[in-house]
Amino acid sequence: MPPTDPPKGEKPQKAAGKAKHKVPPADVVGIEVGAGFSEGAPAVRLRRSPEGFLRIVAAGFVPVVSDIESILAMPADMRGPWSLPPAFRAPAAALAVTAPDALVRQSDSVEDATADFDASTLRTKASATGKKGSLPFVAFMPEELARRVARLLPEGRKPTAVSIQVSPLARVNAFAASPTLSAAGGTAVLVQIASNTTTIALFAKGAVALYRELSVGEEDSLHAVAGPMNVDNATAKELLEGGLVDPAPFLGPLVMPIFRQAELSTDWVLRRNGLVVEKFFVAGPPALAPHWAAIFRDQTGREATTCEPVSNFPQEEGASLPPDFDKVSGRFAAAIGAAAAAMQEEDAE
Amino acid sequence: MNRLVHVNLLLEEERRGHSPIRPRVMAPMFAFIALLAAVGWAGLALLSNAMIRSGNARAEEQIREQSSTVARYESIVARKAALEAEAGQLDRFLDGRVLFGPALAAVAESVPEDSSLARLELSYPPASATVRPAPGTANAKKSPPGATLRLQGVTSRPRDVEDLVAAIREGGATNAFVSAAVPPGSFRTDVTPGTFRFEIVAAGAPRSFSPPPKTPPRRAPAAAANGGGNAP
Numbered sequence: 396m397p398p399t400d401p402p403k404g405e406k407p408q409k410a411a412g413k414a415k416h417k418v419p420p421a422d423v424v425g426i427e428v429g430a431g432f433s434e435g436a437p438a439v440r441l442r443r444s445p446e447g448f449l450r451i452v453a454a455g456f457v458p459v460v461s462d463i464e465s466i467l468a469m470p471a472d473m474r475g476p477w478s479l480p481p482a483f484r485a486p487a488a489a490l491a492v493t494a495p496d497a498l499v500r501q502s503d504s505v506e507d508a509t510a511d512f513d514a515s516t517l518r519t520k521a522s523a524t525g526k527k528g529s530l531p532f533v534a535f536m537p538e539e540l541a542r543r544v545a546r547l548l549p550e551g552r553k554p555t556a557v558s559i560q561v562s563p564l565a566r567v568n569a570f571a572a573s574p575t576l577s578a579a580g581g582t583a584v585l586v587q588i589a590s591n592t593t594t595i596a597l598f599a600k601g602a603v604a605l606y607r608e609l610s611v612g613e614e615d616s617l618h619a620v621a622g623p624m625n626v627d628n629a630t631a632k633e634l635l636e637g638g639l640v641d642p643a644p645f646l647g648p649l650v651m652p653i654f655r656q657a658e659l660s661t662d663w664v665l666r667r668n669g670l671v672v673e674k675f676f677v678a679g680p681p682a683l684a685p686h687w688a689a690i691f692r693d694q695t696g697r698e699a700t701t702c703e704p705v706s707n708f709p710q711e712e713g714a715s716l717p718p719d720f721d722k723v724s725g726r727f728a729a730a731i732g733a734a735a736a737a738m739q740e741e742d743a744e
Numbered sequence: 745m746n747r748l749v750h751v752n753l754l755l756e757e758e759r760r761g762h763s764p765i766r767p768r769v770m771a772p773m774f775a776f777i778a779l780l781a782a783v784g785w786a787g788l789a790l791l792s793n794a795m796i797r798s799g800n801a802r803a804e805e806q807i808r809e810q811s812s813t814v815a816r817y818e819s820i821v822a823r824k825a826a827l828e829a830e831a832g833q834l835d836r837f838l839d840g841r842v843l844f845g846p847a848l849a850a851v852a853e854s855v856p857e858d859s860s861l862a863r864l865e866l867s868y869p870p871a872s873a874t875v876r877p878a879p880g881t882a883n884a885k886k887s888p889p890g891a892t893l894r895l896q897g898v899t900s901r902p903r904d905v906e907d908l909v910a911a912i913r914e915g916g917a918t919n920a921f922v923s924a925a926v927p928p929g930s931f932r933t934d935v936t937p938g939t940f941r942f943e944i945v946a947a948g949a950p951r952s953f954s955p956p957p958k959t960p961p962r963r964a965p966a967a968a969a970n971g972g973g974n975a976p
Contacts, residue, residue: 486762487762499751518753518755519753520751520752520753521751522749522750522751532749532751533751534751534753535753536753541753541754542758545754545755545758546758548760549760550760550761550762550766551760551761551762551763551764551766552762552764553762554762555759555760555761555762556754556758556759556760557752557754557759558750558752558754559752559753559754560750560751560752560753561751561753564749564751567749568748568749568750571746571747571748571749572746572748576746577746581746598746601746601747602746602747603747603749732748735748736748736749736750737750737752739748739750740750741750741751741752
């Protein structure tokens with residue numbers, strides 16, 4: 396359903412304390428907390444050149460305790476248990492938190508955005524209303540989790556946390572910062588497949604105009620394929636990656652409502668801003684993204700391409716990267732998006 | 745670059761610095777050190793002030809104690825100066841005395857056997873004549889007149905009078921008399937035939953009150969040595 400104008404007389408809840416104007420850092424390491432990878436926490440160090448271009452300095456999995464359960468089990472007054480490898484010791488760190496209740500929603504009030512949560516247990520923050528009247532973004536996560544995440548990095552040693560963000564929004568920011576969106580002219584739709592959710596982000600003239608999160612993700616897609624084929628999810632994933640089966644009959648009913656939502660969003664942008672959105676990008680697991688894009692092309696006749704925002708991100712000469720970075724670059728989307736967002740001023744009232 | 749959405753859930757009070765020198769820790773420490781230094785400085789200043797005050801009080805007390813001693817010393821010095829001046833005056837007085845005892849004894853021994861003295865008069869000029877002229881005047885260097893010895897007697901030999909005059913001039917009385925002479929008209933015949941009356945006038949040495957030497961040796965009174973009492 397396309398968004399409407401925000402109701403008059405109701406403003407989103409302001410952030411705790413007045414945001415101070417600070418010069419954004421030019422060297423930031425982004426780390427995803429709660430990614431759940433056995434290799435460690437995905438981390439990407441970004442540096443902004445004097446000309447204003449972002450480049451990857453280092454990327455990899457850092458061996459730190461980053462699963463949400465372990466972090467919540469830490470004492471509330473812990474003092475910086477994390478120590479990063481030298482390549483990731485940027486002056487500043489941006490942490491992207493992946494947790495079931497670390498979310499972002501587009502709403503004109505914090506109350507509406509957190510209506511299905513106990514708001515008293517959450518730390519919330521809303522962005523400013525967009526120039527074109529787009530709804531503010533309300534990010535939130537449990538207060539206990541936010542308090543502990545803020546203390547993961549030690550004081551008096553690089554890096555120190557300058558930003559805590561939610562991973563879904565960080566992934567959208569990774570696409571916004573990537574050359575892919577710039578090449579598309581700044582106006583496009585991104586369908587981002589996560590493990591249990593799918594986000595639709597509509598960019599108009601380089602800025603996010605619309606954000607939606609749907610409760611259909613990788614797990615649901617694999618289950619939709621595995622069930623009729625009578626295999627488990629892992630086997631279904633292997634089959635999808637190998638291209639041995641055509642999953643369109645199984646995935647179509649699941650995926651088409653998502654793309655219909657995306658089409659409705661483009662109509663809203665056309666009516667509101669007079670912008671014609673022709674570029675559709677699908678980002679997500681290699682086992683699913685190409686099939687989702689193919690279904691969209693077949694059903695709507697529009698062009699949809701798969702993309703991996705991180706893989707074509709500019710890199711500094713001699714950047715420290717894992718050997719199979721191209722294959723696993725999708726895992727660094729939240730980290731790179733958090734770092735890129737932290738390099739610009741806070742988007743808050 | 746495209747516009748990113750940066751919704752930061754980190755609270756301002758949760759921000760930490762990466763510098764090993766943490767203003768959050770160092771600022772109170774520096775403030776405490778500065779406060780400690782200020783308190784220490786103030787304490788030292790107060791202590792120093794108290795010590796200076798105590799020293800001043802002691803010095804004032806010592807000055808008060810010494811001032812009486814100094815006054816006593818100054819009075820002693822003044823008294824000593826006065827006594828020294830008085831002693832100097834006495835010395836000058838003693839120096840200025842003209843002792844006539846030995847001179848008169850010498851005169852008595854010089855009187856010939858054929859002569860006799862009927863009258864002996866030793867007199868000083870009046871006080872106004874002994875006043876020394878003011879310094880710078882024409883008579884400033886002129887000594888005041890001395891005593892005058894006037895002898896009247898009888899002799900049978902005129903030559904004895906001349907001998908007596910010579911004895912006064914050149915004999916043992918030269919310390920007291922500077923000249924002796926028979927005034928004109930004073931040698932004449934007596935009522936007794938062969939005898940003559942005569943008169944001799946001798947001028948005494950002038951009295952001199954010259955200042956004593958700078959380091960004068962203390963001198964015993966001359967009167968005791970001379971067995972005097974014949975000084976004027």
